[in-house]
Amino acid sequence: MGVNVKQLAAEKAVEYVMDGMKVGLGTGSTAYWAIAKLGERVREGLQVTCVATSRASEEQARGLGIPLVGFGEIGSLDLTIDGADELDGKLQLIKGGGGALLREKIVAANSTRMIVVADESKAVHTLGKFPLPVEIVPFAWEWTVAELAKLGGVPQLRRSGEELYLTDNGNYIADCHFEVITSAPELALALQAIPGVVEHGLFIGIASLAIIGRNDGTIDILEGESHR
């Protein structure tokens, strides 16, 4: 049986969780393994208080007996562990493939440390192959999508079967196909300037460490330059 590289990276990240920490729980198939491991450690007596970034992660954590609170009850966190759709050498990320980017960014941006966990396929030289998820309000979405198209990518509203996909916050997601993002900070500024954009999936200066699982069973750890 092959190595589960997502599990490998995620479980390594859980070693950074210390007794008494306030921890942000990410979303997705890699974060899943981090929550599973944290559940094991909680059963063994680890004391943590956690905030989930999606309903799915909340349900998983609750089922494992991990203590959960609402973000408003603690306001800031010690550590967030989350996956990514792409990460580059500066630990700039594309997130939101699972649709949870808004809550993920709020939680990660309010954490002293964010550890990204990923398999090696997510590590890229230049961001952009993965379509950049942008959360937009349903009101006037046609106009917002037209504004997004002016930034050089091709936006496509995400669907869930016949219906438009709705985030946990009741918004739409436009997946913007760029192929290559030459300057993530410049694109981030341009996206923020569009009324109707709630949040975008570029995480810049937020992640401080990346743990990357390799197919040969080894792990790479990259330090980033978190601005916080």
Ligand SMILES: O=C(CO)[C@H](O)[C@H](O)COP(=O)(O)O
């Ligand atoms: O940003 C995310 C969800 O909004 C996920 O972290 C990202 O999509 C990676 O997911 P996975 O670990 O399943 O590949």
